[in-house]
Amino acid sequence: MELAIISLGAGLIFIFFSADYFIETSAKIANIYKVKPLIIGILILGFGTSAPEMFVSGLAALEEHPGLSVGNAFGSNIFNIALVLGITAILKPIKLELKNIRFELVILIVFTAIAGLLLLHNSNLSNFDGFVLLVLLGVFLWFTFKESKKVHHEVNIPSLNEGSEQKLKLWRDLVWWLFVLIVCAQLIVYGATNIATEIGIPDVIIGITVVALGTSLPELAVSITGVYRNQHEMVVGNIIGSNIFNTVAVLAIPALISTSDIPLILTSGVSGIWPTYSAFFLDFGFM
Numbered sequence: 001m002e003l004a005i006i007s008l009g010a011g012l013i014f015i016f017f018s019a020d021y022f023i024e025t026s027a028k029i030a031n032i033y034k035v036k037p038l039i040i041g042i043l044i045l046g047f048g049t050s051a052p053e054m055f056v057s058g059l060a061a062l063e064e065h066p067g068l069s070v071g072n073a074f075g076s077n078i079f080n081i082a083l084v085l086g087i088t089a090i091l092k093p094i095k096l097e098l099k100n101i102r103f104e105l106v107i108l109i110v111f112t113a114i115a116g117l118l119l120l121h122n123s124n125l126s127n128f129d130g131f132v133l134l135v136l137l138g139v140f141l142w143f144t145f146k147e148s149k150k151v152h153h154e155v156n157i158p159s160l161n162e163g164s165e166q167k168l169k170l171w172r173d174l175v176w177w178l179f180v181l182i183v184c185a186q187l188i189v190y191g192a193t194n195i196a197t198e199i200g201i202p203d204v205i206i207g208i209t210v211v212a213l214g215t216s217l218p219e220l221a222v223s224i225t226g227v228y229r230n231q232h233e234m235v236v237g238n239i240i241g242s243n244i245f246n247t248v249a250v251l252a253i254p255a256l257i258s259t260s261d262i263p264l265i266l267t268s269g270v271s272g273i274w275p276t277y278s279a280f281f282l283d284f285g286f287m
Helices: 002-032 037-062 066-091 102-120 127-148 164-199 203-228 232-257 264-286
Strands: none
Touching: 002 037, 002 164, 002 203, 002 232, 037 066, 037 164, 037 203, 037 232, 066 203, 066 232, 102 127, 102 232, 127 232, 164 203, 203 232
16 A cells, blocks of 8 residues: 555656656647647647556556556546646636637547447447547548648747757657656556455446556646646646547457457446537537
8 A cells, every 4th residue: 555655646646747758849849840739739749648547548448448548548547628628727717719629529520439339339439440440540541640730829938950860859759748647647557446456346437547647647737737827728738639639549459359248337438428528529619
């Protein structure tokens, strides 16, 4: 129990420090490659901060804990909206043009609905379901890259040397701080999971609450840091991108590893939980 508490505390402390460098490096890359901060937020930050969920989902599936895998995806999406976006907006109002994110919001809502239908069908995740989810991810990435070529907004950072050596250094820094973020998240998950196990909480509940909260902390750290650096589009892109990756990639991983039955507590919640936050995004996107 003592080791778990130390692991949880250390992860919480270091994840916020690493997020500061991660967001700064991402902004520099966006500026050099003339990519919109929103696109960087969706692709690099969204994928990067979803890496802990992907790792936990795959590991849980290999150890035959499908409830933990799917619960992690469910819970992480809910925490991203209710906790991450909420806390970030409370600390500092998020300012951006809503028309710039409508397409991404629609994609998130549609993908969420499709994933929910796949889960409701026979209450399991099959290899075919995993393939469908990966196709959705591919379509989203294609549209996102296509959109990234249309418009560029300079990010608020000092001028940079755009030589190949500088670019290589930035990518090395990005990979390093992403690695640190993932390690910190795993420390948090290890500590929280062991504490919850000592208390006697089922793995499904652990997945949708404790593990989901732990794996959502990179999003929280990056979003708080980003909003204070006035990277508002990048913050929203991080949340949208992370939820899209959680919905398709994180769910696809256990499905591709093996067909798994989904616990009743999760399938019964599909009709209530997912449309709830989808409706929130719909209202937010078209208000």
